Amino acid sequence: MLAFTIRRLFEAAIVMLTVALMAFVLFRFVGDPINQMVGQDTSLAEREELRERLGLNDPVLVQFGRFIWNAARYDFGISYQVKRPVTSLIAERFPATFELALTAAFFAILLGIPMGVYTGIHRDSWLSKLFLSVSLIGISLPTFLIGILLIYVFAVQLGVLPSFGRGEVVRIGGWTTGLLTASGLKALILPAITLGLFQMTLVTRLVRSQMLEVLRTDYIKFARARGLGDRAVNFGHALKNTLIPVITIIGLQLGAIIAFAIITETVFQWPGMGLMFIQAVQNADIPVMSAYLLLVAFLFVLINLIVDLLYVWIDPRVRIYGREA
Amino acid sequence: MPETPALSVRNLRVEFPTRRGTLVAVDDVSFDIAPGEVLGIVGESGAGKSLTGTAIIGLLEPPGRVAGGEIVLNGQRIDNLPREAMRHIRGKRIGMVFQDPLTSLNPLYRVGEQIIETIRAHLPMSEREARARAIELLIEVGIQGAERRIDGYPHEFSGGMRQRVVLALALCAEPDLIIADEPTTALDVSIQAQIIQLLKRLCQERGTAVMLITHDMGVIAETANRVAVMYAGRIAEIGPVREVIKSAHHPYTRGLMGSIPSIEGTNDRLTQIPGSMPRLTAIPKGCAFNPRCPHAFDRCRRERPDLMPVDHSLAACWLVAPQSAEARS
Ligand SMILES: Nc1ncnc2c1ncn2[C@@H]1O[C@H](COP(=O)(O)OP(=O)(O)OP(=O)(O)O)[C@@H](O)[C@H]1O
Ligand code: SF4
Ligand SMILES: [Mg+2]
Numbered sequence: 001m002l003a004f005t006i007r008r009l010f011e012a013a014i015v016m017l018t019v020a021l022m023a024f025v026l027f028r029f030v031g032d033p034i035n036q037m038v039g040q041d042t043s044l045a046e047r048e049e050l051r052e053r054l055g056l057n058d059p060v061l062v063q064f065g066r067f068i069w070n071a072a073r074y075d076f077g078i079s080y081q082v083k084r085p086v087t088s089l090i091a092e093r094f095p096a097t098f099e100l101a102l103t104a105a106f107f108a109i110l111l112g113i114p115m116g117v118y119t120g121i122h123r124d125s126w127l128s129k130l131f132l133s134v135s136l137i138g139i140s141l142p143t144f145l146i147g148i149l150l151i152y153v154f155a156v157q158l159g160v161l162p163s164f165g166r167g168e169v170v171r172i173g174g175w176t177t178g179l180l181t182a183s184g185l186k187a188l189i190l191p192a193i194t195l196g197l198f199q200m201t202l203v204t205r206l207v208r209s210q211m212l213e214v215l216r217t218d219y220i221k222f223a224r225a226r227g228l229g230d231r232a233v234n235f236g237h238a239l240k241n242t243l244i245p246v247i248t249i250i251g252l253q254l255g256a257i258i259a260f261a262i263i264t265e266t267v268f269q270w271p272g273m274g275l276m277f278i279q280a281v282q283n284a285d286i287p288v289m290s291a292y293l294l295l296v297a298f299l300f301v302l303i304n305l306i307v308d309l310l311y312v313w314i315d316p317r318v319r320i321y322g323r324e325a
Numbered sequence: 326m327p328e329t330p331a332l333s334v335r336n337l338r339v340e341f342p343t344r345r346g347t348l349v350a351v352d353d354v355s356f357d358i359a360p361g362e363v364l365g366i367v368g369e370s371g372a373g374k375s376l377t378g379t380a381i382i383g384l385l386e387p388p389g390r391v392a393g394g395e396i397v398l399n400g401q402r403i404d405n406l407p408r409e410a411m412r413h414i415r416g417k418r419i420g421m422v423f424q425d426p427l428t429s430l431n432p433l434y435r436v437g438e439q440i441i442e443t444i445r446a447h448l449p450m451s452e453r454e455a456r457a458r459a460i461e462l463l464i465e466v467g468i469q470g471a472e473r474r475i476d477g478y479p480h481e482f483s484g485g486m487r488q489r490v491v492l493a494l495a496l497c498a499e500p501d502l503i504i505a506d507e508p509t510t511a512l513d514v515s516i517q518a519q520i521i522q523l524l525k526r527l528c529q530e531r532g533t534a535v536m537l538i539t540h541d542m543g544v545i546a547e548t549a550n551r552v553a554v555m556y557a558g559r560i561a562e563i564g565p566v567r568e569v570i571k572s573a574h575h576p577y578t579r580g581l582m583g584s585i586p587s588i589e590g591t592n593d594r595l596t597q598i599p600g601s602m603p604r605l606t607a608i609p610k611g612c613a614f615n616p617r618c619p620h621a622f623d624r625c626r627r628e629r630p631d632l633m634p635v636d637h638s639l640a641a642c643w644l645v646a647p648q649s650a651e652a653r654s
Contacts, residue, residue, distance in 0.1 A: 222491075225416065227417055228443070316480070
């Protein structure tokens with residue numbers, strides 16, 4: 001178990017280093033940072049002096065080492081655009097994205113799993129067919145279209161929910177939350193549905209197909225033959241056996257939710273990291289871009305690590321494998 | 326007065342409604358099993374053996390359904406019970422053993438958890454009491470170090486050991502009947518005999534009736550008291566095991582036993598029955614066996630024979646009908 005964890009941590013470190021390399025290459029070779037930072041009238045000597053001060057004349061390897069070292073200490077330099085440390089920009093934006101992504105994920109899981117179980121057990125009921133048709137919409141429509149549709153119906157036509165922004169937020173330490181005010185919660189609804197709909201349908205369909213498969217197995221037949229009740233069979237025995245692939249997908253999708261938040265945040269003008277990233281791209285604000293890249297990659301790796309550890313917790317067969325490895 | 330049979334099946338009929346008409350997979354099947362008796366069920370693949378067992382325990386998968394007949398367990402009719410009542414019969418009064426012990430147990434739960442869960446579904450016991458009983462059962466089915474192994478997962482057990490666990494599960498509420506559907510087919514040859522012996526001993530000690538479905542005539546010869554031979558959803562012959570094996574009355578049974586004795590009663594060479602069993606969609610008129618039967622005559626193609634008494638058995642063949650002497654000449 002320990003060896004398993006250590007090996008996973010090691011792999012995670014490799015992935016992070018690779019991403020860091022990409023972020024660094026981006027940082028260094030996309031345009032000249034000096035040009036971004038100074039005005040037209042800066043003299044060549046001044047530019048050279050700045051270049052020297054920023055360490056841009058050092059050997060590439062030294063610069064990469066410094067980049068890693070700084071990133072590991074959570075220091076991504078100064079934004080070209082707003083001339084403030086990137087980390088403080090992220091600190092301002094992260095809570096918005098985090099709350100949005102988490103709400104979307106909860107929406108996807110809390111609705112997707114029961115719908116998947118229901119449609120798996122009651123294959124031919126009309127409600128199952130309704131769920132599946134709705135989920136087809138979720139899969140086939142692009143995110144921005146869903147967002148615009150929701151805005152049109154609930155903000156423009158019905159006027160019951162806001163179409164942009166976070167509403168009122170409460171500041172708790174360094175964290176701003178929209179979860180404590182009515183307007184904040186209302187503002188969260190449409191973006192969270194938009195962001196989570198695809199994942200919800202994915203979870204529904206995955207749980208359904210897994211349930212169908214598991215319900216055919218011998219051990220489910222045997223569980224029934226032992227006289228266990230429907231609840232015990234469907235939830236205790238069947239659902240648990242569907243969890244491994246479901247957790248994998250949910251884990252991967254959690255990363256995707258954070259990454260796709262870019263689109264949703266743009267549609268709803270949600271003041272999160274995705275919107276920050278889009279603005280950074282428009283202004284070639286490379287420190288912000290590479291910080292975003294590293295952060296998203298870090299979240300992906302972290303989630304994967306958690307998923308792997310969850311496997312071990314759920315499936316005793318992996319436990320054995322992990323012990324031997 | 327004869328004792329009540331543990332299981333009595335009367336004119337059981339299992340149907341599958343399909344788009345192209347109704348398939349009759351089990352047709353007019355009747356038999357009894359006495360307490361402590363082992364009834365072997367044999368027949369080619371697709372004869373309806375498993376479906377008969379599945380129908381008895383009430384686990385037919387829709388659209389399959391019991392379309393007729395009665396199933397009586399220890400005097401109580403069970404084929405028309407409501408769902409919830411039937412659930413309490415399963416596992417408590419009828420235990421089941423499937424073919425493949427590797428897949429019968431849920432891989433994610435400890436062996437003990439699965440036994441305790443089953444015990445507590447049927448008997449009013451605390452977790453502790455159920456655990457103690459589970460350990461007793463595991464010892465009884467011959468698991469070494471049961472106190473320790475009860476906390477093992479199925480993948481930590483060998484195939485033979487898992488089938489012992491499955492036996493413990495089937496027996497955990499002291500059922501009246503055990504349905505064992507090819508309980509040793511998936512096992513290593515070297516341990517098949519042990520498992521069958523164990524099954525037989527445990528059931529005899531308890532007076533549990535056993536419905537033993539198998540392809541293995543050796544197992545039948547050693548274990549069963551009586552045998553039912555199934556063909557295309559019907560019973561072709563049913564009788565005491567020695568009679569069915571040594572001097573079968575139905576030509577199909579004789580073929581199944583691996584040799585076709587000539588009419589004079591002397592054994593010829595060993596032959597397999599030529600041809601194969603008809604599909605459910607194409608069961609021939611008259612005796613379902615007639616296209617493959619070396620003795621078929623006119624009547625066999627016109628009329629379907631019902632089970633008729635002959636010696637200590639019943640056979641569904643015109644050859645054993647009282648007037649068959651003329652027919653044969
Ligand atoms: N869901 C179904 N729909 C239609 N026909 C079915 C269905 N399930 C089983 N059958 C048919 O019922 C017949 C009997 O099947 P059953 O499983 O009882 O055979 P069996 O005697 O146990 O054979 P085996 O020795 O291979 O286990 C087969 O011909 C099979 O094709
Ligand atoms: S009834 Fe006729 S066809 Fe059928 S087994 Fe007897 S002799 Fe053969
Ligand atoms: Mg079968």
